[in-house]
Amino acid sequence: GIQVEQSPPDLILQEGANSTLRCNFSDSVNNLQWFHQNPWGQLINLFYIPSGTKQNGRLSATTVATERYSLLYISSSQTTDSGVYFCAVETSGSRLTFGEGTQLTVNP
Amino acid sequence: KAGVTQTPRYLIKTRGQQVTLSCSPISGHRSVSWYQQTPGQGLQFLFEYFSETQRNKGNFPGRFSGRQFSNSRSEMNVSTLELGDSALYLCASSLGLGIDTQYFGPGTRLTVL
Numbered sequence: 001g002i003q004v005e006q007s008p009p010d011l012i013l014q015e016g017a018n019s020t021l022r023c024n025f026s027d028s029v030n031n032l033q034w035f036h037q038n039p040w041g042q043l044i045n046l047f048y049i050p051s052g053t054k055q056n057g058r059l060s061a062t063t064v065a066t067e068r069y070s071l072l073y074i075s076s077s078q079t080t081d082s083g084v085y086f087c088a089v090e091t092s093g094s095r096l097t098f099g100e101g102t103q104l105t106v107n108p
Numbered sequence: 109k110a111g112v113t114q115t116p117r118y119l120i121k122t123r124g125q126q127v128t129l130s131c132s133p134i135s136g137h138r139s140v141s142w143y144q145q146t147p148g149q150g151l152q153f154l155f156e157y158f159s160e161t162q163r164n165k166g167n168f169p170g171r172f173s174g175r176q177f178s179n180s181r182s183e184m185n186v187s188t189l190e191l192g193d194s195a196l197y198l199c200a201s202s203l204g205l206g207i208d209t210q211y212f213g214p215g216t217r218l219t220v221l
Contacts, residue, residue, distance in 0.1 A: 033209065041145075041196050043212040086151065093164045094139050094202050094210060098151040 002027045002091055006099035013077050013106050021072040021102045023087030031090040032063050034072050036083050037101070043086065046072070077106045109135055112201050112213035120219045126187040129216045133180050133201030140182040141210065142174060145196040154197075157182055158204065186218075194220045 003026040013019055023032070034046040047054050047061040049070065054061055058077075063070040074081055084103050088096040113132045121127050133140050141164075142154040153166040157176035174184040180201075186193055196217050200210040 035212070040214065041198075041217070042214045043198065043200075045209055045211055048209040088151075093158075094141050094156050094200075094204075095153050095164045095166075096141070096143070096151075096200075096210065097153070098143075100150050 002029070002089060002097050004087060004089055004097055004099040006085075006087055006102050008102060009100065010103045011105070013104070015077060015079060015106055015108050017077050017106075018073070018075045019077060019104070021074070021085055021087075021104075023070045023072070023099055025068050025070075025087075025089050027068070027091070029065070029089040029091055032065075032070050033088050033090070033096070034061055034070070035086045035088065036081075037086060038083055046085075074104075077104075079106050079108055082106045112199060112211055114197075114199050114213040114216050116216060117214065118217050118219075120221065121189050122221050123189055123191060125189050126185060127189060127218060128183055128185050129197055129199075129218075131182045131184075131199030131201075131213060133182070133199075134211055137201040137203055137211075138180050139202045139204055140176055140180060141200045141202075142182070142184050143198045143200065144168075145198060145215075146192075146194075151198070154184065189220045191220050194218060 031050045035043040051065045084101040088098045141156040156164040176182045199213045202208045202210045
């Protein structure tokens, strides 16, 4: 099956810093989503981005489908940005295959 | 619109018992998917339902089953619980198959003793 790799696995930042999270996938995908998992376990949808670039406030994402990767940018990070960020790709129906996530810690 | 709801939020069972988890999708959404999250295996796809039919199934034993009702609400059942079934079970809904953003519920945290 398709492989999804996220990097880095862990990231520690000071408040106000910028960061880039990467997601590589091994095959063509129909769609790609980025999620933030909060401390209570809920997955919050950040972007639905099969290709191109989208921005939402301090967050933006870019997917280059032909090169099989996606990037999530977080600017001016805040402590509330802490948590695990997942990339998930969709290959069949609504079936998502998740990466292992990036654990982000933002210190005050 | 109300989001995806899951009940119960927490559950403690003992080995050998069975459990039923419920998921109510966002109003108008017809596709419901289930995922299991564990520290060792990460997030893994269990199954997907659309219009009361299972459309896709992950690599889980037959002890894991599910169904979808005419109002799109879905239930999953795990029979003969094992310690390794302890996990966060997440449900996601979308408008249709592979055409839309998926929205996740808060999850049910199952502990098997």
